[in-house]
Amino acid sequence: MTTHEREITEPVDLCLPGGRLNPAAVGWTRRPLHRTGLRGWGRAKRWEYWGIVTPGHVIGLVASSLDYAGVHGVYVLDRATGQETVRDAVVPFARGATLGAFGSAHVRGGGLSIDIDGSSIRATAPGVEVDVTVPLPPGHESLGVVVPWSTRRFQYTVKDLGRPAHGTLRLGSAEHTVDGFAVLDHGRGKWPYSIRWNWAAGCAPGRAIQLGGKWTDGTGSTENAVFVDGRLHKLGADLTWTYDRRDWLRPWRITGAGVDVTFHPFHERVARTNLLVVANETHQCFGHFTGWAALDDGSRVDLDGLTGWAEEAYNRW
Template identity: 75%
Template sequence: MPTHEREITAPVDLCLPDGRLNPGAVGWSRRPLHRANLRGWGRAKRWEYWGVVTPDHIVGVVASSLDYAGVHGVYVLDRATGEEIVKDVVVPLARGAVFPDRCGEGRVSARGPGLRIDIDQRAGGTSLQAAAPGVRLDVEVPLPEGHESLGVVVPWSPRRFQYTVKDLGRPVRGTLTVGGARHVLDEATSFAVLDHGRGRWPYSITWNWAAGCAPGRAIQLGGRWTDGTGSTENALFTGGRMHKIGDELTWVYDRRDWTRPWRMTGPGVEVVFHPFHERVSRTELGVVGSETHQCFGRFSGSVRTDEGDRVDLDGLVGWAEEARQRW
């Protein structure tokens, strides 16, 4: 069903000159239109997360600045064996990290002991390179003509807000080298997902995120962190077109057994996620810390389009997660 939220159709600054949220920036867009002109230091968060799914592997690459620290990482899952390679680094004050203020434009760079991430964003697509012990990723992520993404501003208050872009089902080509074995990524069987984030966050927050893709279809769902704000990050994608879902959804899953099916439901939304692998990530830095349970798996169920047509989600592959942050 059509959303009640306001669609942004022209470029806009995220912040007013004094650093507070620009009321005119609140809404959603079909392509990146916001300039994240964050000012000052203390609660600002910036990150780029790319997830890459192939028939054999799932890869996660994150470069982030939390102001007081840069938290960067590379993750690789062998889908056949369940073997994981994890390289995470924490860089004080996010020294050397580079983040542009617009999604899809400019260079992202992060460095840490044994880790290198370089992301070059251009009008026609993105180059993504990451290297860690035993892993090297070197791929191109083209931007198809007419491809739509979901951009959303979530307003907690004039001084606490987040701009996110979720870009799903992007084709990806290139190579992934794991332990000396070189794997060629084929656009027909591999895809990439972007989570671009810029904002000023509360100290403590919990979120849910689910993303799944298959040729010509993708589903993006979020929860908890947007509750009560009037904004959601829920959308269905068919043939590159986005159908915005404006309702907050109900998430049901078992925190005692994360690999049991997850259910996300709401008006026109009946989604079941079936995990085949759980990744657990914990970081403790004194008064700050995080715990994330990210499950990889397959989707079933269906979602209705703006026109009321039901789209089957069987065959979509991706993840669902719960993240708890003190930052």
């Protein structure tokens, strides 16, 4: 086996009645099993992020409640021209945001709306409309992980990679067909005030790779996995990320037990927010993967040709 972490196979509460982390919730799952009733205010963070990749475009949709603010966004990259369309909204105290159980989010504010209902995703903003379905194929598995910093600080994340994505994208008066794949980052937790993380996700027909770093290091939990034909193979080692902060478009290396990946960027997206109490800086690069990752039986899967992204994010929130 490629991980020492405990697999959870039955539904479990993320929190104890008083709001602290339930020790029985620490582990990983192949499908969403955690009930995420967060209590309290000030450190609770909730979000849904969908990244959609097609031959012509990359689409990013985020709906979030950070307690102090709702931070929502619609992002579109034209892969042929490099032109970015960015529509962001910051709503004080996350008014107009409802982030419920897994697969449900509805946010409004700043001229932007996002509605996520299971496999249906709709978003509208000035000059942009997204209407996409992301059906769940039979037997398709996702990675759920609880990361425990302490009994008061913890995060539940679900990374769901390689869902088929079909629908339409409207930019101004032009309508584009969406026919590609989608990746979900579902998050519920209580975070430290200042944190830095890495995230990489790449997909191709029948294969996908999900890798994380920095924020999970030393916790005993990781968000690393490789997927083959929808089947999850958990990777349990902390990884080493090597990249150039002076030139984000140089190749990235991600290595560790069971993983040897090189990421080759073709575009860098930079996002910054500074609202004094809440601040963020993210460098998200889109590109292609080469390398390999180990499966449960010790064999290796070739990752050459996967498309996706790698990022570094710093949050003060």
